[in-house]
Amino acid sequence: MKNLVSLVRAGKSVEAAVRQAIDLAGGLKEIISADSRVLIKPNLCWPAPSGMGFTTDYRVTEAVAKIVLELGPKSVIIGEGSSAGWDFDSSHSTEEAFRVSGTAEVAKRLDVELRNLNRDAYEEVPVTDPYVMDTVRIARTALESDVIISVPVLKTHLRTLVTLSLKNMKGVMPGAEKRKTHQLGLDKAIADLNSVVRPSYVVVDALAGMQGLWEYPQDRFELGLIIAGADPVAVDTVGTYLAGFDPAQVMHLQYFAAREGKQADLSQVVVVGEPLEANRQRLRAGFDLFQSRYPEVSIIVGESVCTGCMGELLGALAAIKKFGDDQALINLTVILGSPNPDEIAARAKTVVLGKCAQNAAHLGKYVKGCPPLSDDMIRAICQVSGSDGELVITSRNEDRQRRWEETKSLLER
Numbered sequence: 001m002k003n004l005v006s007l008v009r010a011g012k013s014v015e016a017a018v019r020q021a022i023d024l025a026g027g028l029k030e031i032i033s034a035d036s037r038v039l040i041k042p043n044l045c046w047p048a049p050s051g052m053g054f055t056t057d058y059r060v061t062e063a064v065a066k067i068v069l070e071l072g073p074k075s076v077i078i079g080e081g082s083s084a085g086w087d088f089d090s091s092h093s094t095e096e097a098f099r100v101s102g103t104a105e106v107a108k109r110l111d112v113e114l115r116n117l118n119r120d121a122y123e124e125v126p127v128t129d130p131y132v133m134d135t136v137r138i139a140r141t142a143l144e145s146d147v148i149i150s151v152p153v154l155k156t157h158l159r160t161l162v163t164l165s166l167k168n169m170k171g172v173m174p175g176a177e178k179r180k181t182h183q184l185g186l187d188k189a190i191a192d193l194n195s196v197v198r199p200s201y202v203v204v205d206a207l208a209g210m211q212g213l214w215e216y217p218q219d220r221f222e223l224g225l226i227i228a229g230a231d232p233v234a235v236d237t238v239g240t241y242l243a244g245f246d247p248a249q250v251m252h253l254q255y256f257a258a259r260e261g262k263q264a265d266l267s268q269v270v271v272v273g274e275p276l277e278a279n280r281q282r283l284r285a286g287f288d289l290f291q292s293r294y295p296e297v298s299i300i301v302g303e304s305v306c307t308g309c310m311g312e313l314l315g316a317l318a319a320i321k322k323f324g325d326d327q328a329l330i331n332l333t334v335i336l337g338s339p340n341p342d343e344i345a346a347r348a349k350t351v352v353l354g355k356c357a358q359n360a361a362h363l364g365k366y367v368k369g370c371p372p373l374s375d376d377m378i379r380a381i382c383q384v385s386g387s388d389g390e391l392v393i394t395s396r397n398e399d400r401q402r403r404w405e406e407t408k409s410l411l412e413r
């Protein structure tokens with residue numbers, strides 16, 4: 001049987017668009033009853049105001065929560081555990097992501113509980129017929145939920161090409177478990193994870209997202225759409241196509257579809273609402289842009305690399321390019337992920353980043369952490385280049401402050 005996926009253009013009211021998208025895709029009445037414990041799972045990978053494209057827009061989360069509450073379920077929780085490495089020290093927390101995105105205000109307005117899933121109790125659950133994870137640790141809140149609504153923001157992704165409803169479920173794993181998925185093979189691990197905590201329904205924030213290297217504002221794009229559907233394979237297939245890619249290229253989608261005996265293919269989907277083809281964009285994938293934006297940098301990436309290290313590195317490189325010495329990035333080599341050190345020739349100006357690359361630490365200036373902090377990367381890169389890292393950090397902080405002031409208006413809409 002073909003699955004319904006709706007595509008609705010958001011006008012002035014995001015809530016109206018979410019309502020229409022959910023109605024067109026069959027509604028939530030079939031899956032939510034008075035006994036249901038509902039988990040709404042936005043993507044709040046780190047603290048960024050709604051509208052920048054990094055995180056799920058609070059207006060989408062709010063509309064979904066209102067619709068769920070109208071059905072009178074037993075309980076509703078908005079839950080998330082931000083990216084790998086978060087919530088392990090005092091400088092990074094999911095609560096900050098709740099607050100900065102505007103989601104904390106939503107929870108307050110609707111009197112719904114917010115839960116940091118990185119700090120939740122968890123259980124180790126066996127995976128039947130696993131690809132790579134025999135067992136997976138899952139936040140108890142997710143396991144105890146009868147209905148999970150995945151509310152991702154549509155973005156391209158360096159490792160998985162796109163991030164949609166299936167990848168969004170990584171937030172229900174406690175922090176250390178997220179890292180394990182990168183070491184074992186991210187795409188297969190996402191398929192294993194979703195076989196244990198499969199989303200019951202999906203509402204995609206495709207209003208504005210991030211492509212390429214996720215550098216703001218140049219990599220932000222606008223689609224202005226809401227996508228909804230009950231089948232995560234069908235919704236992610238449509239979202240992938242809408243982003244300009246072939247669903248056959250998204251391996252976690254293919255692995256998960258195979259697990260469910262389905263095909264992640266448009267021939268299996270009925271799209272209602274806006275026409276698919278007319279709304280399709282050609283988003284840029286991450287690594288395609290890296291060499292063109294940083295031709296002077298050689299990057300050696302091992303299999304386990306994840307957005308934790310890549311994200312911090314891209315932030316560091318952008319800051320050095322903008323505020324640092326012109327020569328700092330020339331002939332720079334960066335090693336990250338889990339490389340084989342025997343296959344890497346030693347070069348003069350090399351930095352080695354993160355716990356995964358510890359075995360290659362002797363090849364350059366090593367920066368510890370999982371992920372290492374962007375500031376420590378800046379210091380290390382500037383040190384091997386003989387330039388002033390502290391100056392870069394100070395200038396970047398001043399610029400960041402100015403940008404936060406500029407983007408406050410996005411939060412106030």
Ligand code: SF4
Binds near residue numbers: 179182308354369372
């Ligand atoms: S060290 Fe870096 S690449 Fe490895 S798991 Fe941590 S953040 Fe990801």
